[in-house]
Amino acid sequence: MxxxxxxxxxxxxxxxxxxxxxxxDDGKSTLVGRLLHDSKSVLxxxxxxxxxxxxxxxxxxxxxxxxxxGLRAEREQGITIDxxxxxxxxxxxxxxxxxxxxxxxxxxxxxxxxSTAELTVILVDARNGVVEQTRRHAAIAALLxxxxxxxxxxxxxxxxxxxxxxxxxxEEFTAYATELGVPEVTAIPxxxxxxxxxxxxxxTMDWYGGPTVLEHLETVPVxxxxxxxxxxxxxxxxxxxxxxxxxxYRGYAGQIAAGSFRVGEDVTVLPSGRSSxxxxxxxxxxxxxxxxxxxxxxxxxxxxxxxxxxxxIVPGExxxxxxxxxxxxxxxxxxxxxxxxxxxxxxxxxxxxxAIVKDIPSRLTxxxxxxxxxxxxxxxxxxxxxxxxxxxxxxxxxxxxxxxxGSFILIDPSDGTTLTAGMVGExxxxxxxxxxxxxxxxxxx
Amino acid sequence: MTIAATVHEGDxxxxxxxxxxxxxxxxxxxxxxxxxxxxxxxxxxxLFSGGKDSIVMLHLALKxxxxxxxxxxxxHVDTGHxxxxxxxxxxxxVEHHGxxxxxxxxxxxxxxxxxxxxxxGTRNPLQTLPLTEKIQTERFDAVFGGGRRDEEKARAxxxxxxxRDEFSQWDPRRQRPELWNLYNGRHAPGEHVRVxxxxxWTELDVWQYIAREAITLPDIYFAHEREVFRRAxxxxxxxxxxxxxxxxxxxxxxxxxxxxxxMSCTGAVxxxxxxxxxxxxxxxxxxxxxxxxxxxxxxxxxxAMEDRKxxxxx
Numbered sequence: 171m172x173x174x175x176x177x178x179x180x181x182x183x184x185x186x187x188x189x190x191x192x193x194x195d196d197g198k199s200t201l202v203g204r205l206l207h208d209s210k211s212v213l214x215x216x217x218x219x220x221x222x223x224x225x226x227x228x229x230x231x232x233x234x235x236x237x238x239x240g241l242r243a244e245r246e247q248g249i250t251i252d253x254x255x256x257x258x259x260x261x262x263x264x265x266x267x268x269x270x271x272x273x274x275x276x277x278x279x280x281x282x283x284x285s286t287a288e289l290t291v292i293l294v295d296a297r298n299g300v301v302e303q304t305r306r307h308a309a310i311a312a313l314l315x316x317x318x319x320x321x322x323x324x325x326x327x328x329x330x331x332x333x334x335x336x337x338x339x340x341e342e343f344t345a346y347a348t349e350l351g352v353p354e355v356t357a358i359p360x361x362x363x364x365x366x367x368x369x370x371x372x373x374t375m376d377w378y379g380g381p382t383v384l385e386h387l388e389t390v391p392v393x394x395x396x397x398x399x400x401x402x403x404x405x406x407x408x409x410x411x412x413x414x415x416x417x418x419y420r421g422y423a424g425q426i427a428a429g430s431f432r433v434g435e436d437v438t439v440l441p442s443g444r445s446s447x448x449x450x451x452x453x454x455x456x457x458x459x460x461x462x463x464x465x466x467x468x469x470x471x472x473x474x475x476x477x478x479x480x481x482x483i484v485p486g487e488x489x490x491x492x493x494x495x496x497x498x499x500x501x502x503x504x505x506x507x508x509x510x511x512x513x514x515x516x517x518x519x520x521x522x523x524x525a526i527v528k529d530i531p532s533r534l535t536x537x538x539x540x541x542x543x544x545x546x547x548x549x550x551x552x553x554x555x556x557x558x559x560x561x562x563x564x565x566x567x568x569x570x571x572x573x574x575x576g577s578f579i580l581i582d583p584s585d586g587t588t589l590t591a592g593m594v595g596e597x598x599x600x601x602x603x604x605x606x607x608x609x610x611x612x613x614x615x
Numbered sequence: 616m617t618i619a620a621t622v623h624e625g626d627x628x629x630x631x632x633x634x635x636x637x638x639x640x641x642x643x644x645x646x647x648x649x650x651x652x653x654x655x656x657x658x659x660x661x662l663f664s665g666g667k668d669s670i671v672m673l674h675l676a677l678k679x680x681x682x683x684x685x686x687x688x689x690x691h692v693d694t695g696h697x698x699x700x701x702x703x704x705x706x707x708x709v710e711h712h713g714x715x716x717x718x719x720x721x722x723x724x725x726x727x728x729x730x731x732x733x734x735x736g737t738r739n740p741l742q743t744l745p746l747t748e749k750i751q752t753e754r755f756d757a758v759f760g761g762g763r764r765d766e767e768k769a770r771a772x773x774x775x776x777x778x779r780d781e782f783s784q785w786d787p788r789r790q791r792p793e794l795w796n797l798y799n800g801r802h803a804p805g806e807h808v809r810v811x812x813x814x815x816w817t818e819l820d821v822w823q824y825i826a827r828e829a830i831t832l833p834d835i836y837f838a839h840e841r842e843v844f845r846r847a848x849x850x851x852x853x854x855x856x857x858x859x860x861x862x863x864x865x866x867x868x869x870x871x872x873x874x875x876x877x878m879s880c881t882g883a884v885x886x887x888x889x890x891x892x893x894x895x896x897x898x899x900x901x902x903x904x905x906x907x908x909x910x911x912x913x914x915x916x917x918x919a920m921e922d923r924k925x926x927x928x929x
Contacts, residue, residue, distance in 0.1 A: 182636035253792075254772050257765040257817045264637040266815055282792040393634035406650040411683035419682060425647040425796070430633065454646060454678040462633045466646035466679070479654045503792050517797050520654065577795045586778075586801030588791040 183259070184392050189268040189283035189316070191307040192293025197324045201293060201362035201383075202269055206258050208369035209384060253283050262388040277536070277551040278503040280310050281591055285577070289318040289390055291383065292343075296329045296359075299339045305346060306536040312350035312598055313499060313553065315573055318390050319347060320356050322383060326375065327361040333377045351599025358383055396462055400490065400567060401429030402575045403483040404519030409468055421452060421468035422477055427519065427574035428567075429485075430462035431469065436486030439477050440565040445486055446473040463574075480521035482565045482575070490575070492563040498578070499534075499569075499597040500556050502548040504589040508556070508580070509547040514589060516560055518578040524561040525580070531555045534597070548590070556592070568595035638824055642675065645812040647796065648775060649679040652757045652810055653686050655800045659757035659810075660717065660750075663689040664697075665705035666875040667832055668761030671821055672812060674830055676759075677712065687759070688715040692746045694738040695722035696856040696878040704833040717753060719745035736857035737880045747783040750807055757800065759810045765817045775814045781805035818873075822898055826891045837894065838871045838886045849882025873898070 192198035256267040268283030270276065284290055292307045294300060311319050321343050329335045340357035347355050358367055359378055366372035369384045381389065409421040431437075435448050450470040451461050461467045469483060477483075484490065496516075502508050508527060516525040533545040533554040548554045558580075569576030580590035635643065652659050661676060663669045676685045691705060709716045721741050724730040730741050750758060764770050774790050776798045791799050800808050813821070825832065843850040843866065844859040851858055853865050856879045870883035871894070888894040 182638060184634060185637035185640045252772055252790075255764045255815070256771065257815070259817070259819070264817075264820070278792060282794055285794045286796070396633050406647070407654045407680075409680055409683045413682075416682050423650050423679070425643060425650075452681075454642070455681040464640065464643055465635065466643040466650070503794075515801075517799065520651075574795060577797065579794055579797045579799060581799055581801060585803065586799065588794070588799045591792070591794045 183261070183263050185264045185266065186289065186387060186390065186392050187266045187268070187287050188289040188291065188387065189270060189280070189287040190291045190293070191270060191280055191283075191310070192291075192322075192324075193271075193303060196293040196295050197362045198269075198293050201291075201322065201324065201360070201368060202256065202267065204362045204365060204368045205267075205384060206256065208365060209258055209260055253279050260384065260388060265387065277306070277310065277553070278501060278591075280307070281314060281501040281503070284310055284314040284316050285573075285591065287314075287316050288392060289320060289387070290316045291320045291322050293322050293324050294339060294343070296323050296325045296335055296339065300342045300346065302537045304343065305538075308343065308347045308350060308352065309536045309539065312347065312352050313501075313593065315570060315593075315599070316352075318354050318356070319352050320358060320383065320386060321347075322362075323357065323359045324362050326359045326366060326372075327364050331359075331361075331366075331372075331374045333359075333375070336378075353599075356380070356386055358386065396428075396430050399429040399463075400488050400572060400575075401431050401485050402427040402490075402519075402567070402572060403431065403467075403469060404521070404575070405477060405479055405481045405483060406520050407479055408477065419470075420474065421470050422481075422483065423466070423468045424483075424520065425466045426461060426463045428463050428572045430460055431467075431483075431485075432460045437469075437471070437483050438486050438489050439475065440482045440484060440489060441492050441563050442476070442481070444473075444475045444477075446471040446475055448472075480519075482519060482521075484565070490565045490567045492565045494560045494563050495528075496558045496560065496564070496566060496578075496592075496594060498556055498558065498592040498594045500548070500554060500580075500590045500592045502550055502552045502554070502590050504582070504587050505550050506582070506587070506589070507547040507549045508590055513583065514558075515581040515583050516558065516564075516578050516592075517581060518564050518566060519575060521562075521564065522581070523564065524583075525558050527556055527580075528559045529557040531557065555597070556590075558592075566594045569593035570595055570599055638820065638827060641816055641820055642678075642824070644796075644815065645672075645675045646679040648798070648810060648812040649676050649759075651798055652759070652800070653680070656757040656808070658753070658755050659687045659759065660690045660753070660755045661685075661687050661759040662761065663691055663705065663708075663716070664875070665691075665701040665708070665833060666761070667821060667825065667836060668763070668813060670708075670830060670832060671824060672759060672761050673708070673712075674828060675812060685712070685714065688717060690717045690719065690746075690749060690753075690755070690758070692719045692742045692749075693721065694742060694877045695720065695725070696738050696854075698833070698835055698852070698872075698875060698878060700833045700835050701875050717749060719749040721745055735879075737877065738856075739877045739880055743783070750783065751781070751805075756802065756807050757810050758807060759812060761813055762811045763813050763816050763818070763821075764811075773811060773814065775811055776800055777809040777811065778802060779807050779809055783807075785809075819895070819898055822891070822895045826895060833875065835872045835875065838869050838889045840867055841870050841883065842866070843868055843870060843883055850884070851880075851882055852878050854878055 190198055254269045256269055258265050270279045270283035290311045294304050323336050323339050336359040344355045359375055360367040362368055367382045371382055403424045403426050405422045406424040409423050411419050433448050433451055437448055438445050449472045451458050452468040453461055510527055510530055512527040514525050515522050530545055532541040532543050533552055567576040576594045578592045579588055582589050721738050724745055762770055764773055774793055802808055842853045844853055844863040850870055853859055859865055869887055871886040872883050888897045
């Protein structure tokens with residue numbers, strides 16, 4: 171792997187995937203538009219189109235929210251449906267933004283956006299403070315174990331940029347999020363409309379000494395200390411050239427889901443439980459000594475054992491338990507309901523197995539985190555607990571320990587619809603009574 | 616487990632040795648997508664035009680399965696108005712890697728009377744029928760496209776795995792949520808999945824990757840002298856396809872192409888960038904998005920792409 175040491179447009183930077191949560195009324199589209207506009211990621215022709223569309227609507231200034239409008243149906247109805255992905259870059263970092271609508275019925279879209287995000291920006295209106303929807307957004311970030319949460323207190327211009335207003339909202343939100351186990355909250359007072367603290371520091375709020383939203387996005391850590399992580403490699407594909415040049419090459423290709431692997435380490439293959447040692451690691455054609463999440467690699471083992479797509483390669487002394495009984499927190503994402511007795515397919519890592527929904531012990535109301543016992547079914551956008559029996563044993567981790575090997579999806583066998591997003595284990599992390607900065611919380615992506 | 620000090624990847628400022636550069640992260644994700652399709656589908660095919668995005672796709676596929684061969688064939692929808700340099704590149708690439716190339720020809724459809732030439736001479740919108748019929752007759756169940764979500768508003772909502780019905784139609788409301796990196800490729804017989812491994816790449820990422828990997832491109836991506844004429848604010852190449860017309864004058868200019876498609880609607884830009892570095896510097900400084908500057912077909916209407924995607928376009 172080469173790391174060019176050039177600067178300018180050729181320079182390598184890091185990549186941050188983040189998501190936004192908030193409603194149209196909170197000014198989310200304006201915030202996103204402002205991020206894109208002020209970071210100079212919006213190009214002349216896009217701006218012209220926005221100015222033109224704004225004039226057609228009788229607005230005298232370009233409406234930055236129009237930058238992020240997607241499909242015709244949305245333009246006609248003035249709403250956003252579904253997740254849209256936006257791309258922008260600064261000299262310091264490349265960003266992928268999962269832009270999700272914040273309306274109540276779009277829980278599933280927020281879950282989708284948060285599933286690949288390392289940071290979530292939650293917007294609140296400074297005039298309204300923490301409302302039911304804010305608590306919902308915090309709960310989703312906590313459920314999905316998003317490592318970094320930013321609270322953007324927007325429309326500070328409408329509360330005369332007063333610090334006490336911001337401080338009270340920040341305190342209330344942080345207390346709530348901490349209780350849910352969110353490890354880190356950064357609160358920033360902004361005005362997306364006027365541009366305060368989004369990209370440019372605010373001239374008005376000199377009482378705030380922290381970073382702007384963009385500065386925070388540029389500097390938040392995107393790599394993790396992997397020394398506490400379980401190493402996991404779901405096998406995607408077995409590479410066997412069987413050519414004169416490579417008659418005996420047998421490589422197990424996959425993307426490292428967690429932790430790191432090193433040549434010479436003992437490994438176990440699940441679910442068979444067979445053991446071997448890593449003879450070599452190919453990083454897309456280059457031999458390397460060590461590889462880590464989320465690199466796509468090919469492992470070569472010392473012994474010729476039977477391994478195929480769907481198997482999981484793990485360190486010899488750090489194997490997850492295999493089980494046919496999975497208890498998980500799920501978000502139901504399909505229009506058809508999930509019921510007790512439902513026969514489904516379960517995709518975990520690279521393995522898809524038959525499964526049956528044994529029980530739905532409870533449904534969770536996100537507004538107040540109340541539990542409703544035995545709802546009998548889950549409908550679109552419901553969050554709940556389910557018990558699933560699989561046709562074959564699966565090596566599952568707790569989602570709290572490993573987002574990629576602790577997650578699964580349920581699929582309808584008849585038409586292939588993705589029904590449900592699942593997270594193995596407990597819903598919420600226990601709050602840290604004393605935060606020890608040296609203590610790694612073991613989340614990795 | 617101890618962390619080796621020998622790991623050379625650095626994430627400046629985070630203090631962790633385990634970081635990936637943005638290109639490594641995008642590359643790893645694309646390779647994961649290729650391998651997922653190889654593991655789950657029977658007859659995948661890569662749309663290959665000889666343009667830079669499809670060249671990068673093929674490069675990633677080669678890396679994903681090395682030292683074995685790529686387990687996919689290639690498909691080119693030939694409008695009949697392609698740049699000769701690009702067709703030549705396509706054929707040399709196919710031969711060099713020992714791949715199988717399928718061609719769906721728009722010209723054949725016009726000759727048979729199945730498709731009719733448009734008054735403006737543009738053939739890009741005519742590609743949909745040959746493409747969808749080829750997918751049906753060859754029973755391809757996964758079709759890799761080089762589409763990127765940063766290209767256009769309708770594409771910002773596209774999925775990495777995009778389900779198409781037997782008419783190749785895209786229904787934005789029928790797309791499946793993509794959770795974590797768990798792609799769901801299940802489909803009914805006759806349906807197929809369009810797969811976009813470069814979904815999360817930007818134009819600049821593609822160019823940076825081409826530079827990093829030292830990938831050879833067709834010459835028309837670099838500045839060269841060419842006979843062009845002005846139409847709808849773009850420099851078009853004079854040729855058999857229908858230009859110049861009355862009132863349009865041909866002149867020799869130093870130009871390069873940012874995208875490569877149908878000659879009738881792919882415009883060149885004035886440029887003196889003859890190297891990859893010069894091209895990248897020019898793009899990084901450019902204040903026009905890729906399609907806005909060079910693709911007449913997307914300018915047709917605000918909803919043009921959305922409509923064509925619904926019909927089964929790329």
